[in-house]
Amino acid sequence: EAQVTQNPRYLITVTGKKLTVTCSQNMNHEYMSWYRQDPGLGLRQIYYSMNVEVTDKGDVPEGYKVSRKEKRNFPLILESPSPNQTSLYFCASSPSTLKPYGYTFGSGTRLTVV
């Protein structure tokens, strides 16, 4: 089944403890992106990647890192999480940016930082 898989689904952590949220897609998509969803704000883009080893900042990149060493994986790293990073996170992918395909989304990761 074609899908975007995120792990974990739920995570509670403490301020300052480094964490990684994994994202993997099995569709050979070139483009991948991370969003956070907050009430009343919709989805805001954190980082995106056009292809392997090509990443760039979205609208809210502060406090996050990403890497794209393989085409299928696009982990989101919070090196020193803070309570304002408590949110619902979504990974999304698309075949490429050459046409408006639309995104396939993962099921989300609900992160709570205390």
Next chain:
Amino acid sequence: GDSVTQMEGPVTLSEEAFLTINCTYTATGYPSLFWYVQYPGEGLQLLLKATKADDKGSNKGFEATYRKETTSFHLEKGSVQVSDSAVYFCAVENTGGFKTIFGAGTRLFVKA
């Protein structure tokens, strides 16, 4: 920069009622427009899209027409069902395709 404005929710309708969710956008160039749907506890799913002016996207009884003159992409359905209860997001993808801006979402409740 690009932006999307959706009507605030929640929208509450009875089954078989007509649905309209308004969406307007600002964008440069020739953006593509999308509607996504999010069911409780799930990620967003692509509902429909339109890639140029006057295009109509449609899927599962939902429709939206790309109106460049009014910069709008309103979502409509002639007869909603309880199973349509969800949050609906309007989105605009920039001409380069590397950035998609989402609206704040509109929650729809459909009563039996």
